[in-house]
Amino acid sequence: MLKDKEFYTEIGLLTGVVGERIDKDGILRSCMFKSRNKISHHGEIYIPKYESGDVRTRYRDAVSFYKSGKLKSLYLNERQEIDCPVGKMKAEFVSFYESGRYLRIFPVYGQINGYWSEREEAELLTSYSIEIGEQKIEAKISCIVFYESGAVKSLTLWPGENVDIKTPYSKIKVRFGISFYESGAVESIEPENPVHLTYDACSFFAYDNHPLGIHGEKNSLSFYENGTLKALKTTITAVVLTSEKEEIRIAPEQKISQTDIDAMEVYPINIEFLNQSVRITDSSGYIHEYSLLQFKMGTEQVIENLYQKCGDCSNCSKCSTGI
Known part of the structure:
Protein backbone atom coordinates (compact mmCIF):
# COMPACT_ATOMS: atom_id res chain seq x y z
CA MET A 1 0.00 0.00 0.00
CA LEU A 2 1.27 3.46 -0.88
CA LYS A 3 -0.55 6.37 0.64
CA ASP A 4 -4.13 6.50 1.86
CA LYS A 5 -6.62 5.15 -0.69
CA GLU A 6 -4.04 4.03 -3.24
CA PHE A 7 -3.11 0.38 -3.75
CA TYR A 8 -0.63 -1.47 -5.89
CA THR A 9 -2.20 -4.62 -7.37
CA GLU A 10 -1.43 -7.15 -10.08
CA ILE A 11 -3.47 -5.00 -12.47
CA GLY A 12 -1.56 -1.85 -11.58
CA LEU A 13 -1.97 1.14 -9.29
CA LEU A 14 -5.55 1.80 -8.16
CA THR A 15 -6.39 5.33 -7.00
CA GLY A 16 -9.38 6.94 -5.35
CA VAL A 17 -10.12 3.73 -3.48
CA VAL A 18 -13.05 3.67 -1.04
CA GLY A 19 -14.86 0.89 0.81
CA GLU A 20 -11.87 -1.41 0.53
CA ARG A 21 -11.89 -4.92 2.00
CA ILE A 22 -8.49 -6.28 2.99
CA ASP A 23 -7.97 -9.84 4.16
CA LYS A 24 -5.90 -10.94 7.16
CA ASP A 25 -2.81 -11.25 4.95
CA GLY A 26 -3.09 -7.62 3.90
CA ILE A 27 -4.30 -8.43 0.39
CA LEU A 28 -6.89 -6.15 -1.20
CA ARG A 29 -9.93 -8.32 -1.97
CA SER A 30 -12.42 -5.71 -3.18
CA CYS A 31 -13.12 -1.99 -3.31
CA MET A 32 -15.09 0.85 -4.86
CA PHE A 33 -13.71 4.01 -6.47
CA LYS A 34 -14.32 7.74 -6.28
CA SER A 35 -12.05 8.51 -9.25
CA ARG A 36 -11.47 7.08 -12.72
CA ASN A 37 -9.14 4.09 -13.10
CA LYS A 38 -8.12 2.39 -16.32
CA ILE A 39 -7.47 -1.35 -16.08
CA SER A 40 -5.68 -3.34 -18.76
CA HIS A 41 -6.37 -7.06 -18.54
CA HIS A 42 -5.67 -9.74 -21.16
CA GLY A 43 -5.86 -7.34 -24.08
CA GLU A 44 -8.95 -5.39 -22.98
CA ILE A 45 -9.15 -1.96 -21.39
CA TYR A 46 -11.82 -1.58 -18.69
CA ILE A 47 -13.07 1.44 -16.74
CA PRO A 48 -14.51 0.18 -13.42
CA LYS A 49 -17.49 1.93 -11.81
CA TYR A 50 -16.60 5.23 -10.15
CA GLU A 51 -19.62 7.39 -10.91
CA SER A 52 -22.81 7.00 -8.88
CA GLY A 53 -26.15 8.69 -8.61
CA ASP A 54 -27.81 6.93 -11.53
CA VAL A 55 -31.10 5.31 -10.43
CA ARG A 56 -29.98 1.96 -11.84
CA THR A 57 -26.53 1.92 -10.20
CA ARG A 58 -25.96 -0.96 -7.79
CA TYR A 59 -24.19 -0.29 -4.51
CA ARG A 60 -21.45 -2.89 -4.75
CA ASP A 61 -17.72 -3.35 -5.27
CA ALA A 62 -16.32 -2.06 -8.53
CA VAL A 63 -13.48 -4.58 -8.48
CA SER A 64 -12.72 -7.80 -6.63
CA PHE A 65 -9.69 -10.07 -6.45
CA TYR A 66 -8.92 -13.70 -5.72
CA LYS A 67 -6.79 -14.45 -2.68
CA SER A 68 -3.88 -14.84 -5.09
CA GLY A 69 -4.31 -11.20 -6.12
CA LYS A 70 -5.63 -12.14 -9.56
CA LEU A 71 -8.57 -10.12 -10.88
CA LYS A 72 -11.93 -11.75 -10.08
CA SER A 73 -14.63 -9.30 -11.22
CA LEU A 74 -15.30 -5.82 -12.57
CA TYR A 75 -18.41 -3.67 -12.35
CA LEU A 76 -17.93 -1.29 -15.28
CA ASN A 77 -18.64 2.42 -15.16
CA GLU A 78 -20.77 2.09 -18.26
CA ARG A 79 -21.56 -0.64 -20.74
CA GLN A 80 -18.71 -1.27 -23.11
CA GLU A 81 -18.05 -3.61 -26.00
CA ILE A 82 -15.71 -6.48 -25.24
CA ASP A 83 -14.28 -9.30 -27.33
CA CYS A 84 -15.31 -12.61 -25.74
CA PRO A 85 -15.31 -16.26 -26.93
CA VAL A 86 -18.66 -15.85 -28.76
CA GLY A 87 -17.65 -12.59 -30.45
CA LYS A 88 -18.15 -8.96 -29.59
CA MET A 89 -20.83 -8.04 -27.06
CA LYS A 90 -21.59 -5.23 -24.66
CA ALA A 91 -20.96 -5.84 -20.98
CA GLU A 92 -21.62 -4.03 -17.71
CA PHE A 93 -20.35 -6.65 -15.26
CA VAL A 94 -17.72 -9.30 -15.93
CA SER A 95 -16.06 -11.98 -13.83
CA PHE A 96 -12.96 -13.99 -14.58
CA TYR A 97 -11.32 -17.29 -13.85
CA GLU A 98 -8.07 -16.99 -11.97
CA SER A 99 -6.35 -17.62 -15.31
CA GLY A 100 -7.81 -14.34 -16.57
CA ARG A 101 -10.30 -15.92 -18.95
CA TYR A 102 -13.93 -14.87 -18.86
CA LEU A 103 -16.22 -16.69 -16.43
CA ARG A 104 -19.43 -14.63 -16.58
CA ILE A 105 -20.59 -11.68 -18.65
CA PHE A 106 -23.67 -9.59 -17.87
CA PRO A 107 -24.67 -7.36 -20.81
CA VAL A 108 -26.67 -5.19 -18.40
CA TYR A 109 -26.37 -4.97 -14.63
CA GLY A 110 -28.83 -2.31 -13.52
CA GLN A 111 -30.69 -2.36 -10.20
CA ILE A 112 -34.42 -2.94 -10.76
CA ASN A 113 -36.33 -0.80 -8.28
CA GLY A 114 -39.20 1.65 -7.93
CA TYR A 115 -37.34 4.15 -10.08
CA TRP A 116 -36.05 1.80 -12.75
CA SER A 117 -38.17 -0.97 -14.25
CA GLU A 118 -37.34 -4.29 -15.85
CA ARG A 119 -38.86 -2.95 -19.08
CA GLU A 120 -36.52 0.06 -19.05
CA GLU A 121 -33.55 -2.21 -18.42
CA ALA A 122 -34.61 -4.47 -21.31
CA GLU A 123 -34.63 -1.49 -23.66
CA LEU A 124 -30.86 -1.23 -23.19
CA LEU A 125 -30.40 -4.76 -24.52
CA THR A 126 -30.09 -5.98 -28.08
Whole structure:
Protein backbone atom coordinates (compact mmCIF):
# COMPACT_ATOMS: atom_id res chain seq x y z
CA MET A 1 0.00 0.00 0.00
CA LEU A 2 1.27 3.46 -0.88
CA LYS A 3 -0.55 6.37 0.64
CA ASP A 4 -4.13 6.50 1.86
CA LYS A 5 -6.62 5.15 -0.69
CA GLU A 6 -4.04 4.03 -3.24
CA PHE A 7 -3.11 0.38 -3.75
CA TYR A 8 -0.63 -1.47 -5.89
CA THR A 9 -2.20 -4.62 -7.37
CA GLU A 10 -1.43 -7.15 -10.08
CA ILE A 11 -3.47 -5.00 -12.47
CA GLY A 12 -1.56 -1.85 -11.58
CA LEU A 13 -1.97 1.14 -9.29
CA LEU A 14 -5.55 1.80 -8.16
CA THR A 15 -6.39 5.33 -7.00
CA GLY A 16 -9.38 6.94 -5.35
CA VAL A 17 -10.12 3.73 -3.48
CA VAL A 18 -13.05 3.67 -1.04
CA GLY A 19 -14.86 0.89 0.81
CA GLU A 20 -11.87 -1.41 0.53
CA ARG A 21 -11.89 -4.92 2.00
CA ILE A 22 -8.49 -6.28 2.99
CA ASP A 23 -7.97 -9.84 4.16
CA LYS A 24 -5.90 -10.94 7.16
CA ASP A 25 -2.81 -11.25 4.95
CA GLY A 26 -3.09 -7.62 3.90
CA ILE A 27 -4.30 -8.43 0.39
CA LEU A 28 -6.89 -6.15 -1.20
CA ARG A 29 -9.93 -8.32 -1.97
CA SER A 30 -12.42 -5.71 -3.18
CA CYS A 31 -13.12 -1.99 -3.31
CA MET A 32 -15.09 0.85 -4.86
CA PHE A 33 -13.71 4.01 -6.47
CA LYS A 34 -14.32 7.74 -6.28
CA SER A 35 -12.05 8.51 -9.25
CA ARG A 36 -11.47 7.08 -12.72
CA ASN A 37 -9.14 4.09 -13.10
CA LYS A 38 -8.12 2.39 -16.32
CA ILE A 39 -7.47 -1.35 -16.08
CA SER A 40 -5.68 -3.34 -18.76
CA HIS A 41 -6.37 -7.06 -18.54
CA HIS A 42 -5.67 -9.74 -21.16
CA GLY A 43 -5.86 -7.34 -24.08
CA GLU A 44 -8.95 -5.39 -22.98
CA ILE A 45 -9.15 -1.96 -21.39
CA TYR A 46 -11.82 -1.58 -18.69
CA ILE A 47 -13.07 1.44 -16.74
CA PRO A 48 -14.51 0.18 -13.42
CA LYS A 49 -17.49 1.93 -11.81
CA TYR A 50 -16.60 5.23 -10.15
CA GLU A 51 -19.62 7.39 -10.91
CA SER A 52 -22.81 7.00 -8.88
CA GLY A 53 -26.15 8.69 -8.61
CA ASP A 54 -27.81 6.93 -11.53
CA VAL A 55 -31.10 5.31 -10.43
CA ARG A 56 -29.98 1.96 -11.84
CA THR A 57 -26.53 1.92 -10.20
CA ARG A 58 -25.96 -0.96 -7.79
CA TYR A 59 -24.19 -0.29 -4.51
CA ARG A 60 -21.45 -2.89 -4.75
CA ASP A 61 -17.72 -3.35 -5.27
CA ALA A 62 -16.32 -2.06 -8.53
CA VAL A 63 -13.48 -4.58 -8.48
CA SER A 64 -12.72 -7.80 -6.63
CA PHE A 65 -9.69 -10.07 -6.45
CA TYR A 66 -8.92 -13.70 -5.72
CA LYS A 67 -6.79 -14.45 -2.68
CA SER A 68 -3.88 -14.84 -5.09
CA GLY A 69 -4.31 -11.20 -6.12
CA LYS A 70 -5.63 -12.14 -9.56
CA LEU A 71 -8.57 -10.12 -10.88
CA LYS A 72 -11.93 -11.75 -10.08
CA SER A 73 -14.63 -9.30 -11.22
CA LEU A 74 -15.30 -5.82 -12.57
CA TYR A 75 -18.41 -3.67 -12.35
CA LEU A 76 -17.93 -1.29 -15.28
CA ASN A 77 -18.64 2.42 -15.16
CA GLU A 78 -20.77 2.09 -18.26
CA ARG A 79 -21.56 -0.64 -20.74
CA GLN A 80 -18.71 -1.27 -23.11
CA GLU A 81 -18.05 -3.61 -26.00
CA ILE A 82 -15.71 -6.48 -25.24
CA ASP A 83 -14.28 -9.30 -27.33
CA CYS A 84 -15.31 -12.61 -25.74
CA PRO A 85 -15.31 -16.26 -26.93
CA VAL A 86 -18.66 -15.85 -28.76
CA GLY A 87 -17.65 -12.59 -30.45
CA LYS A 88 -18.15 -8.96 -29.59
CA MET A 89 -20.83 -8.04 -27.06
CA LYS A 90 -21.59 -5.23 -24.66
CA ALA A 91 -20.96 -5.84 -20.98
CA GLU A 92 -21.62 -4.03 -17.71
CA PHE A 93 -20.35 -6.65 -15.26
CA VAL A 94 -17.72 -9.30 -15.93
CA SER A 95 -16.06 -11.98 -13.83
CA PHE A 96 -12.96 -13.99 -14.58
CA TYR A 97 -11.32 -17.29 -13.85
CA GLU A 98 -8.07 -16.99 -11.97
CA SER A 99 -6.35 -17.62 -15.31
CA GLY A 100 -7.81 -14.34 -16.57
CA ARG A 101 -10.30 -15.92 -18.95
CA TYR A 102 -13.93 -14.87 -18.86
CA LEU A 103 -16.22 -16.69 -16.43
CA ARG A 104 -19.43 -14.63 -16.58
CA ILE A 105 -20.59 -11.68 -18.65
CA PHE A 106 -23.67 -9.59 -17.87
CA PRO A 107 -24.67 -7.36 -20.81
CA VAL A 108 -26.67 -5.19 -18.40
CA TYR A 109 -26.37 -4.97 -14.63
CA GLY A 110 -28.83 -2.31 -13.52
CA GLN A 111 -30.69 -2.36 -10.20
CA ILE A 112 -34.42 -2.94 -10.76
CA ASN A 113 -36.33 -0.80 -8.28
CA GLY A 114 -39.20 1.65 -7.93
CA TYR A 115 -37.34 4.15 -10.08
CA TRP A 116 -36.05 1.80 -12.75
CA SER A 117 -38.17 -0.97 -14.25
CA GLU A 118 -37.34 -4.29 -15.85
CA ARG A 119 -38.86 -2.95 -19.08
CA GLU A 120 -36.52 0.06 -19.05
CA GLU A 121 -33.55 -2.21 -18.42
CA ALA A 122 -34.61 -4.47 -21.31
CA GLU A 123 -34.63 -1.49 -23.66
CA LEU A 124 -30.86 -1.23 -23.19
CA LEU A 125 -30.40 -4.76 -24.52
CA THR A 126 -30.09 -5.98 -28.08
CA SER A 127 -30.48 -9.57 -29.23
CA TYR A 128 -27.35 -11.61 -29.77
CA SER A 129 -26.93 -14.44 -32.25
CA ILE A 130 -24.80 -17.21 -30.73
CA GLU A 131 -23.88 -20.60 -32.20
CA ILE A 132 -23.22 -23.40 -29.70
CA GLY A 133 -22.76 -26.89 -31.09
CA GLU A 134 -25.69 -27.46 -33.43
CA GLN A 135 -27.75 -24.71 -31.78
CA LYS A 136 -28.19 -21.25 -33.25
CA ILE A 137 -29.66 -19.01 -30.57
CA GLU A 138 -30.88 -15.46 -31.06
CA ALA A 139 -32.24 -13.69 -27.99
CA LYS A 140 -31.70 -11.02 -25.37
CA ILE A 141 -29.27 -12.47 -22.84
CA SER A 142 -29.14 -11.70 -19.10
CA CYS A 143 -25.91 -13.61 -18.52
CA ILE A 144 -23.51 -15.88 -20.34
CA VAL A 145 -21.23 -18.31 -18.46
CA PHE A 146 -18.13 -19.90 -19.97
CA TYR A 147 -16.00 -22.91 -19.24
CA GLU A 148 -12.38 -21.96 -18.75
CA SER A 149 -11.74 -23.33 -22.24
CA GLY A 150 -14.01 -20.61 -23.65
CA ALA A 151 -16.88 -22.96 -24.49
CA VAL A 152 -20.31 -21.71 -23.41
CA LYS A 153 -21.51 -23.31 -20.16
CA SER A 154 -24.89 -21.61 -19.88
CA LEU A 155 -27.10 -18.83 -21.16
CA THR A 156 -29.64 -17.03 -19.01
CA LEU A 157 -32.36 -15.50 -21.15
CA TRP A 158 -33.88 -12.13 -20.39
CA PRO A 159 -37.34 -12.54 -18.76
CA GLY A 160 -39.97 -13.14 -21.44
CA GLU A 161 -37.47 -14.36 -24.05
CA ASN A 162 -37.92 -17.79 -25.65
CA VAL A 163 -35.73 -19.81 -28.00
CA ASP A 164 -36.15 -23.12 -29.83
CA ILE A 165 -33.57 -25.75 -28.83
CA LYS A 166 -32.91 -28.97 -30.75
CA THR A 167 -32.87 -32.11 -28.61
CA PRO A 168 -32.75 -35.81 -29.56
CA TYR A 169 -36.48 -35.91 -28.77
CA SER A 170 -37.75 -32.82 -30.57
CA LYS A 171 -37.28 -29.10 -30.95
CA ILE A 172 -38.36 -27.57 -27.62
CA LYS A 173 -39.33 -23.99 -26.85
CA VAL A 174 -37.26 -22.85 -23.88
CA ARG A 175 -37.61 -20.09 -21.29
CA PHE A 176 -35.18 -18.77 -18.66
CA GLY A 177 -32.05 -20.63 -19.69
CA ILE A 178 -29.99 -23.38 -21.27
CA SER A 179 -26.86 -25.13 -20.01
CA PHE A 180 -24.32 -26.99 -22.13
CA TYR A 181 -21.61 -29.58 -21.81
CA GLU A 182 -18.16 -28.40 -22.81
CA SER A 183 -18.61 -30.33 -26.06
CA GLY A 184 -21.55 -28.10 -26.98
CA ALA A 185 -24.18 -30.77 -26.30
CA VAL A 186 -27.27 -29.55 -24.43
CA GLU A 187 -27.13 -30.38 -20.71
CA SER A 188 -30.37 -28.84 -19.44
CA ILE A 189 -33.25 -26.60 -20.50
CA GLU A 190 -36.35 -25.02 -18.96
CA PRO A 191 -39.36 -25.85 -21.16
CA GLU A 192 -41.87 -23.09 -21.84
CA ASN A 193 -44.72 -25.63 -22.00
CA PRO A 194 -45.21 -29.27 -20.94
CA VAL A 195 -43.10 -31.42 -23.27
CA HIS A 196 -43.95 -35.02 -24.15
CA LEU A 197 -41.00 -37.42 -23.83
CA THR A 198 -40.75 -41.21 -23.98
CA TYR A 199 -38.25 -43.15 -21.89
CA ASP A 200 -38.07 -46.93 -21.59
CA ALA A 201 -41.54 -47.19 -23.19
CA CYS A 202 -42.97 -44.79 -20.57
CA SER A 203 -44.65 -41.50 -21.39
CA PHE A 204 -43.67 -38.33 -19.48
CA PHE A 205 -44.73 -34.70 -19.65
CA ALA A 206 -41.80 -32.59 -18.51
CA TYR A 207 -42.68 -29.24 -16.94
CA ASP A 208 -41.80 -27.28 -13.81
CA ASN A 209 -44.38 -24.74 -12.69
CA HIS A 210 -41.95 -23.38 -10.06
CA PRO A 211 -38.69 -22.97 -12.00
CA LEU A 212 -35.83 -21.19 -10.32
CA GLY A 213 -35.58 -18.78 -13.24
CA ILE A 214 -32.64 -16.86 -11.73
CA HIS A 215 -29.92 -18.32 -13.94
CA GLY A 216 -29.61 -20.79 -16.78
CA GLU A 217 -27.17 -23.20 -15.16
CA LYS A 218 -29.69 -25.54 -13.51
CA ASN A 219 -32.91 -26.37 -15.32
CA SER A 220 -35.69 -28.89 -14.84
CA LEU A 221 -35.16 -31.00 -17.97
CA SER A 222 -31.66 -32.44 -18.36
CA PHE A 223 -29.82 -34.83 -20.65
CA TYR A 224 -26.69 -36.92 -20.53
CA GLU A 225 -23.96 -35.82 -22.90
CA ASN A 226 -24.93 -38.55 -25.38
CA GLY A 227 -28.44 -37.06 -25.58
CA THR A 228 -30.34 -39.60 -23.48
CA LEU A 229 -32.75 -38.39 -20.83
CA LYS A 230 -31.14 -37.70 -17.45
CA ALA A 231 -33.82 -36.03 -15.31
CA LEU A 232 -37.06 -34.09 -15.49
CA LYS A 233 -39.61 -32.37 -13.32
CA THR A 234 -43.29 -32.92 -13.93
CA THR A 235 -46.57 -31.65 -12.55
CA ILE A 236 -48.59 -34.01 -14.74
CA THR A 237 -46.98 -37.46 -14.80
CA ALA A 238 -47.23 -40.02 -12.00
CA VAL A 239 -44.70 -42.86 -11.79
CA VAL A 240 -45.98 -46.36 -11.05
CA LEU A 241 -43.44 -49.00 -9.95
CA THR A 242 -44.55 -52.62 -9.84
CA SER A 243 -42.78 -55.67 -8.39
CA GLU A 244 -43.96 -59.16 -7.54
CA LYS A 245 -44.81 -57.99 -4.02
CA GLU A 246 -46.07 -54.42 -4.34
CA GLU A 247 -47.10 -51.47 -6.45
CA ILE A 248 -45.85 -47.96 -5.64
CA ARG A 249 -47.31 -44.80 -7.12
CA ILE A 250 -45.65 -41.39 -6.77
CA ALA A 251 -47.57 -38.47 -8.23
CA PRO A 252 -47.30 -34.67 -8.17
CA GLU A 253 -49.35 -33.43 -5.21
CA GLN A 254 -51.53 -30.42 -4.59
CA LYS A 255 -50.48 -28.40 -1.58
CA ILE A 256 -51.21 -25.02 -0.04
CA SER A 257 -49.64 -22.34 -2.17
CA GLN A 258 -46.53 -20.68 -0.75
CA THR A 259 -47.77 -17.35 -2.08
CA ASP A 260 -51.49 -17.64 -1.27
CA ILE A 261 -52.56 -19.65 1.79
CA ASP A 262 -56.15 -19.71 0.53
CA ALA A 263 -55.17 -21.49 -2.69
CA MET A 264 -53.90 -24.93 -3.63
CA GLU A 265 -51.33 -25.59 -6.32
CA VAL A 266 -49.48 -28.55 -7.75
CA TYR A 267 -45.87 -29.14 -6.71
CA PRO A 268 -43.76 -31.13 -9.18
CA ILE A 269 -41.88 -34.35 -8.66
CA ASN A 270 -38.31 -34.74 -9.92
CA ILE A 271 -37.39 -37.96 -11.73
CA GLU A 272 -33.76 -38.98 -12.31
CA PHE A 273 -32.91 -41.82 -14.67
CA LEU A 274 -29.82 -43.62 -13.38
CA ASN A 275 -27.96 -46.63 -14.75
CA GLN A 276 -30.26 -49.35 -13.43
CA SER A 277 -32.55 -47.40 -11.14
CA VAL A 278 -34.87 -44.43 -10.96
CA ARG A 279 -34.64 -41.79 -8.22
CA ILE A 280 -37.74 -39.72 -7.48
CA THR A 281 -37.97 -36.64 -5.28
CA ASP A 282 -41.63 -36.28 -4.34
CA SER A 283 -43.62 -33.07 -3.91
CA SER A 284 -42.62 -32.88 -0.24
CA GLY A 285 -38.91 -33.23 -0.99
CA TYR A 286 -38.50 -36.85 0.11
CA ILE A 287 -36.19 -38.98 -2.05
CA HIS A 288 -37.09 -42.50 -3.19
CA GLU A 289 -34.85 -44.77 -5.28
CA TYR A 290 -35.94 -48.03 -6.91
CA SER A 291 -33.99 -50.65 -8.81
CA LEU A 292 -35.33 -51.22 -12.31
CA LEU A 293 -34.08 -54.79 -11.99
CA GLN A 294 -36.67 -55.34 -9.24
CA PHE A 295 -39.43 -52.97 -10.33
CA LYS A 296 -41.13 -52.40 -13.66
CA MET A 297 -41.70 -48.71 -14.29
CA GLY A 298 -44.89 -47.30 -15.76
CA THR A 299 -46.57 -43.89 -15.89
CA GLU A 300 -50.00 -42.32 -15.62
CA GLN A 301 -51.02 -38.79 -16.58
CA VAL A 302 -52.78 -36.79 -13.84
CA ILE A 303 -54.88 -34.68 -16.17
CA GLU A 304 -56.59 -32.68 -13.42
CA ASN A 305 -53.21 -31.27 -12.39
CA LEU A 306 -52.94 -29.55 -15.74
CA TYR A 307 -55.71 -27.14 -14.82
CA GLN A 308 -54.56 -26.28 -11.31
CA LYS A 309 -52.83 -23.02 -10.43
CA CYS A 310 -49.40 -22.98 -12.07
CA GLY A 311 -47.98 -20.03 -10.18
CA ASP A 312 -47.30 -18.01 -13.33
CA CYS A 313 -50.36 -17.06 -15.33
CA SER A 314 -48.25 -15.45 -18.05
CA ASN A 315 -46.93 -18.92 -18.91
CA CYS A 316 -50.24 -20.79 -18.68
CA SER A 317 -50.15 -23.57 -21.27
CA LYS A 318 -53.25 -25.65 -20.60
CA CYS A 319 -54.54 -24.99 -24.11
CA SER A 320 -51.34 -26.00 -25.90
CA THR A 321 -50.05 -29.16 -24.27
CA GLY A 322 -51.67 -31.61 -26.64
CA ILE A 323 -52.61 -34.00 -23.84
